[in-house]
Amino acid sequence: MKKKSARRNKAASKPKITAPKLASGQKERTITNKSTEALDGTRTMIPRSKENNYTNEMAAKRREFIKEMTGVEVKHLANYSFDPQILKNNLENFFGVAQIPVGLAGPLLVNGEYAKGEFYVPLATTEGTLVASYNRGMRLSRQCGGIITTVVDAAMNRAPVFCFESAREARKFGQWLKDNFPEIKSKAEATDPFCRLKLIEQYAVGKLLYTRFDYVTGDAAGQNMVGKATFAVCEWLKSIIPDIKQYYLSGNIDTDKKHSFMNSLHTRGKRVIAEVTIPNEAYVSISKTITHEMFRFRNIANTGAILAGSNNNGQHAANGITAMFIACGMDVANVAESSAALLYSDLLPDGSYYYSITIPSLIVGTYGGGTALPTQTECRKILGCVGKDTANKLAEIVAATVLCGEISLGAAIIGKDWVSSHEKYGRNF
């Protein structure tokens, strides 16, 4: 068996198949590795059970299959502590778990409307110094009275585009949407008890009407909920308005799993703001510089962000967001849109530094998706974010955490201890 493994392993890097030529049609292939379930021509299919695919047995079978096909013996991935049945709405072809190390930062003092008090924040990351750096920001902000957090808006979007014969028909339809909003709203909301349609944005382009349906979705992040609701509305519209030649459930302005200006302007997920005011003396305690210099640098950083065409004029919001998303069971792919931010600061007359971050498309939920999985639930429990009406609380804690990271890295860039810190704590290369 060992010998076979070695052979397979080699196979993985130097495959036996003949690489197909460019832009060609069907190719002949010499595939020697075959599982017993190879159903599709030469295609060696991953083991799957039609009865129950979410079992330890099937997971093991797939690990065995991996060994068979690639020679790789998967052990650590097999080290999970739950019944695969719980994954039915989360994952197909389960065969193990990725173990992402989680560190603890805190206490983070949050003065929010939902999150109030001190929190110890689980951060799942493999970037050395990150937990230490966030921790430094938490310590400083706590000295300054904590981070004030405010959720100022919320929306989950699905953006169908409707195609007409002409711009005028599109405009007429746009007016119809406005006139009939209550009925549309009722159709949409009938699909889910937590679904609330707030607004239908409209953008006219040629004979197309791009729309963006904005919902609130309770504690769920809500992408599927709003997809289902909008689909129901669209099918109904299509059935009663013959002018609609065609529609697509997404005209690409949602913009799901992607950054866009539209998201930053109009909110996707939560629009949450974290603020703190740091007296100059406090700032000096973690930095080699003063707030006045920090403010001058802010101007340079803003100009750089404009020059680069960046979606974030701060430093590294994505770090804190991602680490919390992984730990807490968020859809991590939403880092794409959640990583946008507006950092705004102000040098107050007394020399203290007002620091704020506005995250306009922070996609968090405490219900649905991966939120119910075991370690994810534990991490959210640590934050008191399990159960009803906790999504805004989680949004506030994420934003507060992000701001602590901005404070810390901002000071490091100014103070030049950035590289040396990474040398000490970070990856040694």
Next chain:
Amino acid sequence: MKKKSARRNKAASKPKITAPKLASGQKERTITNKSTEALDGTRTMIPRSKENNYTNEMAAKRREFIKEMTGVEVKHLANYSFDPQILKNNLENFFGVAQIPVGLAGPLLVNGEYAKGEFYVPLATTEGTLVASYNRGMRLSRQCGGIITTVVDAAMNRAPVFCFESAREARKFGQWLKDNFPEIKSKAEATDPFCRLKLIEQYAVGKLLYTRFDYVTGDAAGQNMVGKATFAVCEWLKSIIPDIKQYYLSGNIDTDKKHSFMNSLHTRGKRVIAEVTIPNEAYVSISKTITHEMFRFRNIANTGAILAGSNNNGQHAANGITAMFIACGMDVANVAESSAALLYSDLLPDGSYYYSITIPSLIVGTYGGGTALPTQTECRKILGCVGKDTANKLAEIVAATVLCGEISLGAAIIGKDWVSSHEKYGRNF
């Protein structure tokens, strides 16, 4: 003890502390929960060992501390299968692991320059239907001869900004940088054997010179490597060029953990292209429509992307990228920049559909960071991406996977089976 836990748990959601007032200075706080290591005034510090902080004991102590402070008993997080010593350069204050379920998709047929043959791809995600959807794209692309992948560029960037008295001094310095590139290059490369400085981009703004140092970094993603190298160069420059009034190691055009136009134009990480040509008949087999209609929709999706100001005119590159990043030990926060993409397609005269995705800032590495962790290594072994000269291979497999996801979701949007699929496999809300 149990009773105490319950009390603490309550404390987490209804904290006893007096919330500080807005924008105030130091506050009085009534913190009743104290660990034995409370050193900083009222601040209850997370247990830490100065001798060796990376042990099972310290991890357990921190889990105990969590229980103490929040009442939450952490069990699943404790289910890790490695020695915490390995985390020394990856994480501070380790107390457990997040278990992210991993599914298998494939076979994915890749016709790359580094990745050749069939691969079974581990995807760590909690979004139902995702693995199934990528799998569908892999099946179709395999029928069409597989995905052709090409790494066309690579760069890791650190972007110091230099401050002068005037634009002319900045320009003079810019010329100096060009004239002395070989010496600068040698200073930079002396800091690490894998570090190669390719180019220093320059952008003049007022009295500032924004620069962007572009490196290749072997198999490492290389953010720390280039930070160290650029810092060495900057300190040297500062010491010999008195005109430099000040510099900052990042002028915010790197743009690290953030999307920017600059990244999409000039590459950050790997610039990798995946391509496939799908005959109309093959396309029809997974879709309710034809390639001609797909091409019309592409135009609508492009227009939507332009309208929204999106960083990606495709569908959902972030999904595949994130799922592979988590599984394979990449820095997942880099989804912020890695999620940008350009989808370009073409309807060929014979009705077949040329489909490509260009990912301009795909940040992957197979050395350093979190790559050496156990499950992460196993996942990359499955792909044959462990060891020297495997970073480009991994980039190619990621890009091929992403394209399969585009094919599949694109067909779903057109064919309207999107919502129903999520209803079947996805989260049930």
Next chain:
Amino acid sequence: MKKKSARRNKAASKPKITAPKLASGQKERTITNKSTEALDGTRTMIPRSKENNYTNEMAAKRREFIKEMTGVEVKHLANYSFDPQILKNNLENFFGVAQIPVGLAGPLLVNGEYAKGEFYVPLATTEGTLVASYNRGMRLSRQCGGIITTVVDAAMNRAPVFCFESAREARKFGQWLKDNFPEIKSKAEATDPFCRLKLIEQYAVGKLLYTRFDYVTGDAAGQNMVGKATFAVCEWLKSIIPDIKQYYLSGNIDTDKKHSFMNSLHTRGKRVIAEVTIPNEAYVSISKTITHEMFRFRNIANTGAILAGSNNNGQHAANGITAMFIACGMDVANVAESSAALLYSDLLPDGSYYYSITIPSLIVGTYGGGTALPTQTECRKILGCVGKDTANKLAEIVAATVLCGEISLGAAIIGKDWVSSHEKYGRNF
């Protein structure tokens, strides 16, 4: 005198003054050229009359001053055909007119809601081939039934930003704005009989509330009208809401005389769409290619626009817009925002080509500004755009003209007769 002129002329290029050093304070200067009205230290002031500055005499005096100071005898500029009194609200220090040559294109067949029928379009430009090229597009579009135009939205914006102590106060104020919209509207509209406040957009960033007041302004472009109205509202708000620490009449999201995504999304000026459907045979008559190829190229041009981060995925809307703006008395600086556009096309099943341009921030007016000047009025008369309710008509004609230019240049790029045309008609270099 001649001799003196020559000397002065030389002075202009080789000045006698000592160039001040960098970043210094007040400098000594040796200015030898002095007018009799030098009032401000060594500063030689331009002749000005406190009684009546808008006379032929003062214009002549200033031309004489120019000769005195620079040696340049201004003759052609003096060739104006109106009484300078008319310039009282348009220009200070008048001394002559620029003569911009105007060519005629047409007939342009417009099937608008305001513009109906055939128009001959005055284009003020110095770019050879431009009139010919627009003319070609007009001929083709006329064969295809003319250009359909639709004004789908209108707004003129002034965007005050309000500063508070915290995000929550800003949010509270935002709610107040919504609750008290009728009163705000009435305050705003009291400043001008044509001013109608439609909406106050709100964007929360930290402790700031950026707002954007959207008005309709009758036949005027309306920048000054909305400035005045918004200023009145702001001063009133400041007087009654003590939470407002400060406000600025523009927080830079208006965005006046600048392109922005916000303008393209939310309209500034008119949002106007021009459409035409070109049968393949008709298209072939002006092009060396077919509509199918044109559609393939559209995809490439869209991808290029996305890649470049362009504010216009079409070809050259600015050409037609600028030429009409100069001719017709628009504020030409608004080309900055008016030049943004979305070109959307579609290849119809019968091979004909649907072509549309959406101009989201076309700033036109037929009242106020430079509209009443003589040649400007004549040009608008040619278009039937003088008098009440003609602004939308003008917007439609501009959009129709722009689309003709897109058709023509698009065909040229595909057909490669672009350069040769410029060689024939254009500037011979």
Next chain:
Amino acid sequence: MKKKSARRNKAASKPKITAPKLASGQKERTITNKSTEALDGTRTMIPRSKENNYTNEMAAKRREFIKEMTGVEVKHLANYSFDPQILKNNLENFFGVAQIPVGLAGPLLVNGEYAKGEFYVPLATTEGTLVASYNRGMRLSRQCGGIITTVVDAAMNRAPVFCFESAREARKFGQWLKDNFPEIKSKAEATDPFCRLKLIEQYAVGKLLYTRFDYVTGDAAGQNMVGKATFAVCEWLKSIIPDIKQYYLSGNIDTDKKHSFMNSLHTRGKRVIAEVTIPNEAYVSISKTITHEMFRFRNIANTGAILAGSNNNGQHAANGITAMFIACGMDVANVAESSAALLYSDLLPDGSYYYSITIPSLIVGTYGGGTALPTQTECRKILGCVGKDTANKLAEIVAATVLCGEISLGAAIIGKDWVSSHEKYGRNF
């Protein structure tokens, strides 16, 4: 005749033709107005002479035609002071001139490398207060030692896209371009004695290679020059490299007559910087506030620009640029790209305010295009910008003027005298 005119005039607003229906093919039309040269079916063509179309007679004939067709008697447009022969490379179908009033501002003290000394600047505009406002900035900047200007880069671009079978072929071609740059350069430069090819930028997207050829073009703006040169190169490349399936002379990343991030990053036209340092006392003299407050506002204006996705974080660069472009014979449509700018300021330790504007795509030339026309030449003579090696000088004066406008309007926004000034000098509505 008069009676007829009146009738025609009416005709212009209420046309006799039957408006064609939507999206239809060829229509029947009832056109009653016919010139004697109606050649194209019912199309009433504008009078044109094949022998010599650039004569006073033909201009008069066209004015007569306008009267015939629309009833409008064109008089002021006929008031030109040059021989139409000079328009051969500038305009087709000439029938008159737009008279744009020109005011004088100054003295503007410029401390440039090409522009040195005091200038009186002709501004062609119809926006009241504009000349006065620029004048105010000129007065203040002169007190502070004048505006320092620096041209830091120059490029005129033409951006062909090359289409291949695959990304790898595109990459191979990209390498070929690098390897054969000297020969390509020589082919390009053979087309014009002033044409110098600096660089070919490359951007890989799928099977396409977008390129951007960057030239310097002497004193000409150079759009046609680089079009011709690049076309020659492309045709040659197409003839010797069979892998090129197709190319288009513009892949839409030039980006001509359009703003783009690419232009702002990589320069189109001149990249020119204007700077001045204003002591607090000097600033106070024109403003109701102090430099410290100005700096705080800068941060708000920057944040607004980022929020709006604006191409200019300053105030109104387009105003000064447009007014000078019209006066001096620039291609005014280039305001589209020239209006982008980066405003960077700094609050110096002594309280003085460093102010700079960086215009990255200022398209100016003093040769070719409309530069030789009479009033245009006079205006440039006033600035000493006629003759060889004057394009950079003109660029510097434009940038210095723009900065004066920023200073003045910036102070007005802060000081709230903005609206009242427009009330005094501006358009009275």
